Amino acid sequence: MQPLASIPTHVITGFLGSGKSQLIRHWIDRKPVGEHWAILINEFGQVGIDQAIVGEREDVTVQGVPGGCLCCQVATVFRSVLVQLLRRERPDRLLIEPSGLGHPAGLLEVLGGGDLAQVLDLRQVIAVLDARRLDDPRVTSHSTFIDQLAVADGWVLSMADLIKDEHRQGVEHWRQASGLTPAWTVESGSAGLPISRLVDSPGRGRPKALSDGQSPLLRRPSLHAEAFDSLAGTSEAPAPIAGGAARQDGHGLGYRSASWHWHPEERFDLAALEQWWKQLPSGVRVKGIMRTCQGWRTVPMSTEPGGDTQATWRKDSRLEMIWPEEMGLDVDGLEQALERCRLRPSAEAGPDA
Numbered sequence: 215m216q217p218l219a220s221i222p223t224h225v226i227t228g229f230l231g232s233g234k235s236q237l238i239r240h241w242i243d244r245k246p247v248g249e250h251w252a253i254l255i256n257e258f259g260q261v262g263i264d265q266a267i268v269g270e271r272e273d274v275t276v277q278g279v280p281g282g283c284l285c286c287q288v289a290t291v292f293r294s295v296l297v298q299l300l301r302r303e304r305p306d307r308l309l310i311e312p313s314g315l316g317h318p319a320g321l322l323e324v325l326g327g328g329d330l331a332q333v334l335d336l337r338q339v340i341a342v343l344d345a346r347r348l349d350d351p352r353v354t355s356h357s358t359f360i361d362q363l364a365v366a367d368g369w370v371l372s373m374a375d376l377i378k379d380e381h382r383q384g385v386e387h388w389r390q391a392s393g394l395t396p397a398w399t400v401e402s403g404s405a406g407l408p409i410s411r412l413v414d415s416p417g418r419g420r421p422k423a424l425s426d427g428q429s430p431l432l433r434r435p436s437l438h439a440e441a442f443d444s445l446a447g448t449s450e451a452p453a454p455i456a457g458g459a460a461r462q463d464g465h466g467l468g469y470r471s472a473s474w475h476w477h478p479e480e481r482f483d484l485a486a487l488e489q490w491w492k493q494l495p496s497g498v499r500v501k502g503i504m505r506t507c508q509g510w511r512t513v514p515m516s517t518e519p520g521g522d523t524q525a526t527w528r529k530d531s532r533l534e535m536i537w538p539e540e541m542g543l544d545v546d547g548l549e550q551a552l553e554r555c556r557l558r559p560s561a562e563a564g565p566d567a
Contacts, residue, residue: 219333221300221308221343222306222335224310224337224338225318225339226238226309226522227316227364228343228370228372229344229462230499230536231347233373236406237407239406240405241407242271243406244406244409245274245307245409246290248305250305250306251275251306251307252299252300252305253272253276253277253309253311254292254296254310254311256279256311257313275305277295277299279292310329315536316371317365318362318365318366324480338368338397338416338417340368340415341370342367342370343370343371345374345385346373348384349384350389363393367418368399368400368415369400370402371400374402375403382532426467456475459476459553461473462474468538468539468540469537471536471537473535474533476556479529482556484507487506487513490555494548495537497538498541500534500536501534502534504532510528511523511524513533535548
């Protein structure tokens with residue numbers, strides 16, 4: 215078996231709710247025939263939402279690392295998971311989506327140093343930016359938001375179907391005020407971006423290999439395998455029994471999270487669920503995959519024209535909220551309102567999708 219070497223590696227960063235997962239989904243739909251991709255997704259919350267939204271195919275393997283930040287709390291776990299993923303899948307291309315609250319600089323140091331530098335061909339780092347968020351000082355004053363854009367080689371302005379000229383001007387004014395100089399800036403709407411933007415991206419540069427190009431790290435079991443297996447937040451919790459929800463809470467980096475998941479037999483009223491998330495306070499980010507009376511849907515429902523809300527995930531319903539730590543949020547009350555969206559067996563209707 216040939217040693218792994220020069221695997222094109224792409225880091226797609228961006229703040230909470232910027233549209234990273236949606237961009238990756240578009241690229242998956244356009245991936246070169248014959249390429250096998252590995253996608254490593256880190257999430258701040260305790261339940262892997264992005265991993266479920268991106269989904270899996272025979273030519274795409276998705277690995278989630280929930281419950282922290284690749285650049286700090288779970289850095290050791292990340293290295294272990296990545297090594298095991300590379301050894302198991304031997305992908306043609308690797309995509310990494312850090313947490314929306316994660317600083318990618320530490321991640322880039324791991325990817326570009328030591329044994330991994332001999333295996334990975336690190337390409338230009340992409341930051342996804344929702345231009346409408348520049349009006350929110352809670353976002354623009356967050357050091358991670360600035361750091362993510364500063365470390366990126368290029369910026370993707372997401373939600374292009376919804377942004378206006380004033381937002382575009384705001385991006386330029388903010389860029390000039392911050393002194394940041396990305397090599398390129400493009401817009402991405404409901405149609406996504408051409409796959410060439412990913413596969414043809416130039417290399418970012420990396421340290422010289424320490425040996426002949428064959429990494430001993432990938433020829434022996436991970437040194438952190440036992441630690442990885444024993445750490446909370448690195449494996450999927452079992453789905454709850456029908457009739458109730460399992461909730462997990464988390465906090466860090468100035469934010470809090472609440473994550474739920476339900477047995478796959480549970481269904482929710484789609485209209486009630488939509489009303490629930492629309493009434494959430496400003497600044498609360500919510501996302502999930504829910505089995506509704508009209509099939510499996512992503513939450514929130516797409517706001518982009520022609521956006522797809524259908525989901526291929528079938529293992530369980532899961533939902534996550536993330537909000538600033540200083541915000542007083544009645545999580546128990548929101549949970550009770552969410553419970554009222556759940557259909558009782560006698561009220562269930564619609565397709566069994």
